Amino acid sequence: MKLQLHVWGPAFGLPSIDAQCLATVAYCSLALPRQAWELVATSDPSVSPTGELPALQYGSVWVSRFRNIVDYLRQYSQGEWDLDQELDESKKADKFAFSSFIESRGQTLIDLSLYVSSQNYYGNTSPAYGNLLQWPNQWILPPKLHSAAKARTGHLGFSSLDLQALEEQREREHSAAAATGQVPKNLIPRPRDTVSTLLGRTAKQDSFRIDALTSEFFEPLEAMLGQKPFLLASDETDLPSSLDCIALGYLALALIPELTFPWLRDAMRAKAPLLSAYTERLRQRCFGSESVEVAHAFAPQSVPPSPLPWRAPGRISLAAVWEHPAVNAAESDSDLSEKEKEIVSTYADSQKKDMYLSIATVVAGTAALVGYVMHTGLLSLAVQGDDEEEEAEEDIVQNDAAFDNVVATDFLSSANLSQI
Incomplete structure (x- = not known):
């Protein structure tokens, strides 16, 4: 039996769209023999008893979160699969301190870049989830992740990056102006800002705060790395540690994705060129030199071999879909918002309507076919019946003519005998 690592699936050329999942994949790639584990792009937190990804499964044992998985692998292998076994106490202290720093500051920047x-x-994140998720999760999970990221970063005051929030703010201002009663609401001119002007204004308003936020994250890591191959390395012979895996998980999502508005990648390249080169180098070592595609996770047999041991995830059966709690979320006491309930309910209704329409189409087609066959058959019988009637009439006429001939012959014979 192999260890199975369940993660959010590939996106942006990386094996996962989630930083913690990327960190765990990197650790397993560096520490575990390839034949000892499998990578499953489940993209469904409900598979884990804790409702979290990444999740490591070994039989009935489930372990979630990066640090817990690292501890379990160390105990499971009796220290053989421990990337930190050569670290002294000072470096272990640095590992814990910088791991917490990367997770907290890095998650904030990832939230702002990919979600806010x-x-x-x-343009990028939501479609990426659409390629990974099955129904109904593709309707439920992305809005939840979007809302959670906005909630985590709301205190920073970067809502101007969120054009939807800007539009809501403009609507509030429009309604407030109408509420004064001096100008009819329909006569109040609406602002006609384009996306370009909004983004230009956003860059001007938030440039200083974004610059400070990115500097606080990248510059300490750039100084810590220096010319070393890894963050905690003392010389060229040292190996990567679990801190490097954590760093790769967050830095890869900052550097690698090709986004519509790549402000975080531009900041990283400008402020931390050594860190950028380190991230690309470690990415190739852990994930391979080729870009990771969704097909690697869902159809590993149909694409060229990957350095990662992908195993295709199981698919949801039709029965499981209709029994999924989200299908009846609008009528249950779930924690879905009203909008999510409306979306799921609408989608479920449309699926049912499609099913009924398909059934009606099949029934109508079958009835038409049967009607056509019966009509064709009855027509043939009618034609055949008409032919038989005509043949019978001809036989009757012929028989009558023959009878008349016989009668005439007999009459003439009787007349001749009388004359004699």
Whole structure:
């Protein structure tokens, strides 16, 4: 039995769209023999008893979160699969401190880049989730992740990156102006800002705060790395540690994705060129030199071999779809919002209507076919019956003519005998 690592699936050329999942994949790639584990792009947190990804499964044992998985692998292998076994106490302390730093600051920047920035979320992130998720999760999970990221970063005041929030703010201002009663609501001119002007204004308003936020994250890591191959390395012979895996998970999502509004990647390249080169180098070592595609995760047998041990995830059966709690979310006491309930309910209704329409189409087609066959058959019988009637009439006429001939012959014979 192999260890199975369940993660969010590939996106942006990386094996996962989630930083913690990327960190765990990197650790397993560096520490575990390839034949000892499998990578499953489940993209469904409900598979884990804790409702979280990444999740490591070994039989009935489930372990979630990066640090817990690392601890479990160390115990499972009796220290053989421990990337930190050569670290002294000072470096272990640095590992814990910088791991927490990367997770907290890095997650904030990833939230702002992939979720809060409207252009990136609607143009890149949301479609990426659409390629990974099955129904009904593709309707439920992305809005939840979007809302959670906005909630985590709301205190920073970067809502101007969110064009939807800007539009809502403009609507509020429009309604407030109408509420004064001096100008009819329909006569109040609406602002005609384009996306370009909004983004230009956003860059001007938030440039200083974004610059400070990115500097606080990239510059300490750039200084820590220096010319070393890895963050905690003392010389060229040292190996990567779990800190490098954590760093790769967050830095890869900052550097690699080709986004519509790549402000985070531009900041990283400008402020931390050594860190950028380190991220690309470690990415190739852990994930391979080729870009990771969705097909690697869902159809590993149909694409060239990958350095990662992908295993195709199971698919949801039709029965499981209709029994999924989300299908009846609008009528249950779930934690879905009203909009999510409306979306799921609408989609479920449309699916049912499509099913009924398909059934009606099949029935109508079958009835038409049967009607055509019966009509054709009855027509043939009618024609055949008409032919038989005509043949019978001809036989009757012929028989009558023959009878008349016989009668005439007999009459003439009787007349001749009388004359004699």
